[in-house]
Amino acid sequence: MTSAVTGAATTxxxxxQVAADRGDAVAVRTPEESITFADAGRRTAERARAVAAAVSDGVPVAVETESDVASVLAILAVLCSGRPVIVVDPxxxxxxxxxxxxxxxxxxxSxxxxxxxxxxxxxxxxxxxxxxxxxxxTSGSTGRPKGVVHGQRSWVNQAHDGRVFLGLGPxxxxxxxxPLSFGAGVDAMLMPLLNGAGLLLWDVRRRTTSGLRDWLAQQSATTVxxxxxxxxxxxxxxxxxxRLDDARLLTTCGEPVHATDVAALRxxxxxxxxxxxxxxxxxxxxxxxxxxxxERDLPSGVIPVGMPASGKDIxxxxxxxxxVPTGTTGEVVVESDHLSLGYHGxxxxxxxxRLYTGDLGRFDDDGQLHLVGRRDDAIKVRGYLVEPIEVETALRELPWxxxxxxxxxxxxxxxxAHVAVDAARWTPSPAEIRTxxxxxxxxxxxxxxVVILTELPRTERGKVDRAALPPPAPRTPEPVRGPTEATLLHIWCEVLGLESVGRNEDFVSLGGDSLAAxxxxxxxxxRWLVDISSAEFAAEPTIAGLGARLDAGHRDRRRAAAAGSLTRLRDGSGTPLFVAAGAGSPAASLLPLVAELGGDEPVYGLQAHGLEQRGRADRSVTAAARRAVREIVSVQPQGPYRLAGYSFGGFVILEAATMxxxxxxxxxxxxxxxxxxxxEMTGVRAALPDRTGEAEKPGPATGLAARAATAWNRAAMAFLVATAGLWRLPTTLQWTVFWDLGRSLLRKHRPTPYAxxxxxxxxxDNHxxxxxxxxxxxxxxTLIRVTGDHHSMLRVPHVRATADALRRALPGPENVR
Incomplete structure (x- = not known):
């Protein structure tokens, strides 16, 4: 690079000068095309003259851009014309x-x-x-978007940063x-080009990341x-x-990056x-x-933003x-000759x-700058000042x-908190996250x-779109009444990870799941020496309803109800819906599905006999189906019948339908x-992959089943499965025993064709x-595919799609929301 280029004062x-100096070297390449520095310099100079002749001095030119060669040349042409450029995202x-x-x-x-x-x-x-x-x-998050004006000297300074901190060169x-339309996109485009580096453009929003690694390897990308x-x-x-063998550097910008991201990158x-x-x-x-x-150790949590950029006094x-002293948090102030010129107009x-940024930050003893949020983001909770970014950091440390x-x-x-989770691992409940x-x-x-999502909504600039975040379910809590409800309030707050709960609030809507229940x-x-099954609790899942049950103390009625396999999940009118739960899962595990189902018909859940109270478990799918028929007919003596079953429960309910x-x-x-x-279900199975070791796990106990199984040798587990329902076991072990039992029953089951x-x-993941x-x-x-895997399809947020599919499958006018 010549000294003349290094000393140029304008972008x-x-x-x-760079274009002339680099000649036939490739300046910009995409998967479809490329252009040399010499050709790019010639074309931008030519188009700059055309822009200057067509657009009055001082009038900005808004250029619609994609991640392609033509867009890069258009931006550079306007910059060279002396007219301000606005990069517009498609x-x-x-x-x-x-x-x-x-x-x-x-x-x-364009x-x-x-x-x-x-x-x-x-x-x-x-x-x-x-x-x-x-x-x-600007993003407009604090009002209408404002146009920040940067001068021609700005990207000369940015190019200097690229050379000093990123080592960018020819x-x-x-x-x-x-995308080039991001503020950082313009930076990422100009910093390499102004240092004579070639530019590789890949439009992730249109191409996704499929094939990206192979293309970067093919192009021998050195920085990403x-x-x-x-x-x-x-x-x-x-x-x-x-791994990208030729890459020496990867940078991120735009949002905080976490140490877990860098560890995964390494x-x-x-x-x-x-x-x-x-x-x-x-x-x-x-x-x-x-x-x-x-070789540098990673800190925990958010990566500090680091050392000040060139020519910036912070x-x-x-x-x-x-x-303020080192280590103390305050507002970040920047002084420089290389700040924006102000706002348009x-x-x-x-x-x-000197610019008061509105960001809160601190310097540590090593001179590293830490940003801890915006001045207007911090709020007081119960008298304590809380920075949301600290809570975000803790959330990102969770495995899901x-x-x-x-x-x-x-x-x-x-x-x-809005949390996007990896459904392939486990979709936690809000209560699990709070705990x-x-x-x-x-x-x-x-x-x-806590709102569970598959992904966070983002703006066209790639930042979290806070305005598009779905609001949490509204709450109108009523205060508890009496000592029983006051004690229940304390227990619920501890289990759900909440500060307060109303006596009228539903356990599931507060983020509780079967394991929390x-x-x-x-x-x-x-505490009360009273047995209440999850089936009974599902019928009245509030502090008010639960308190009434405890105070009434109808122990015999509770035991009789709990020993059965039918649970009322929702009252209503019209034709009931009967849903059989999976192996090792209580009927209450279906509550998230029922909550999303819509309609007003009654819904009943079926679970394995003996799962929650003593009672010998059924020893075949056919026996479980006979019991299901008896329970269904006891509620609805005559048809028409609407039946559904999840996982193992699907085979039970299909056999019950045949009966x-x-x-x-x-x-x-x-x-x-x-x-x-x-x-082993060879009666109907043909050319299907062996799923040995891959079968369903009990939804509420996923992650716990494996640990429980390792605590017992095969002989002990075989004994527990053989005597399932006769012994009171710890909850997660009981679920595991009934899960193993369900799998063994399916292996022996020969289904009856259903017409x-x-x-x-x-x-x-159903193959x-x-x-x-x-x-x-x-x-x-009829086959309907839904999002989520075998377990997460019954948990928020995927359960919404599952409920919609179930609703669409049901015949008649009641299937309309």
Missing amino acids: AGRWL FLPAERRAHILDRTGARLM PEDLDGLPASDVPVAPPAADDPAVLIF DDRSAVLL HCTPSLLRSWLADSAPGD ETLLPGGVFCSWSGSSEVGNLAFNRFPP RIVDGDGTP EPPVTGRR TVDAVVTGDPAAGRLT ALGATLAPWMIPRD ATMLAELRD LRARGAHVEHVVLLDALFEP GPVTLVAAT DDPQAWARLATGEL
Whole structure:
């Protein structure tokens, strides 16, 4: 690189000198095309003259961009024309696009529009260092989006950062995985180019990450630049064999990055390279960099943003503007000649400027800058000041979490967590998440509301779209009454991880699941010496209802009800729906499904006899079906019957349907919720993969079943399975015994072909051959695929799709929400 290029004072001047200096080297490459520096420099200079002739001085040009060569050339052409450029995302909402154009009076042009402008031979006056170069619009999270104006000198300074902190130079091939329309996307595009590095563009939003690693390896990418959320998505599909051998550096920007992300990166894509966290903002540009060579230890939690960027003096001050000592949190203030010129429509400010960022941060003893949130993000909860980012950090440490964001309601003094989980591992309940957070966080830092999602909504710029986060279910708690309810309140708060609960609030809607219910009921048994089954609790899952049961003390009636296998899950009118639970699962495990089902018909759950109270378990699927028929007929003597069964319960309910039809009863429909064949069911099974060791696990006890099994040798477990239901066992062991029993019954079961209408609702990991089901369900057979795996399809958020499929499968007008 020549000294003339290094010394160029403007972005336009520097680019044209780099293009001339690098000649035939490839400047930009995509999977479809490429262009050399020389050709790119020639075309941008030519189009710059055309833009200058067609667009009045001072009028911004809004360029619609994709991650392609034409878009890069269009941005560079406007920069070289002396007109400010606004990079417009194709995914930008129409209202936001209209606001930007109306506010700036910009001329909207596509790269094709720019290519179509008449050629001009009129020389372009070189822009000055403080002439407006780029308008970057803020996210608008605190109001209407504002246009931040950056001068021509800004990316000369950014290029210097790229050379100093990232080592960018002519030998690099830099892969930019951020859309060019992001503020950081412009940075990631210009920093390599202005240092003579080649640019590799891959449009992740349109191509996804499928094939990305192979293309980067083929192009010998040396540096990779993306967002933390994209990195996490990419890593989820990566393995140690996917390493990028030529890559020496990977950077992330735009959001906080966590040590767990970097640890996963070191284990897969970049075992021997450098990771660098790179932070900044619309007003500041680059703020700080933090490099992590492979030998450097990772901190816990959020990675500090690191050392200040070139030419940026950073101070931490208190509310009066006085600098605070090292280690103390205050507002981050930046002084520099390289800050933005101000906001569009306001008088520009040049020279050295001081910017109060609104970010809260601190310096540690090593001089590393830590950002801990926005000044207006911190809220007081029960008198304590809480930074949501600290809670987010704890959430990300949980094994199920893929992504998380925590928001605060200052008026109410409470936190809400939105958690994206990896359903392939386990979909936790809100109560599980709150309980897990209690191991590392103070009680006032645990969010009152936890919303489980498959992914967090994001804006067109890739940041979490807080406005699109679904609100938690509304709560109108009533105060408890009397000593029994007061004691129950204490127990529920402990089990659910909540500060307070209303006497009228439903246990499931508060985030409780079957395991949490079993824990709570065991506590009641110890305190009151009263046995209440989860079946009875499911009928009245509130403190008010539970307190009434405890006070009434009808012990004989409770024991009789608990020994049965039928549970009323919901009252209503019309034709009832009967749903059989999976092996080792109580009927109460179906409550999340019932809550999402809609409609007003009564719903009854069926579970294994002896699961919760002493009573010998049925020793065959046929015997379980006979019992189910007796229970169903006791509630509904005449048809039509609506039947459903989950997993093992699907085979029980299908056999029960066959028995009902043999009696002459009308069975309207049977819905099988991910019923899975065992290899030994040879009567109908053909050419299906052996699922030995892969069969269903008891949903409520997933993760606990394996540990329970290791505590008993095979002989002991065989004895427990043979005597299932006759002994009172710890809850999770009882579920495991009945799960093993269910599997053994399925291995011996030879299903009877069923000629009535059947709908099979299959999870994404159900690989059974539909033809095998066609031989068993010989009538009308419908297959519906739903999101989630075998276990998570009955847990939030996937249970919504499962409930919708069940509702659509049911015949008649009642299937309309």
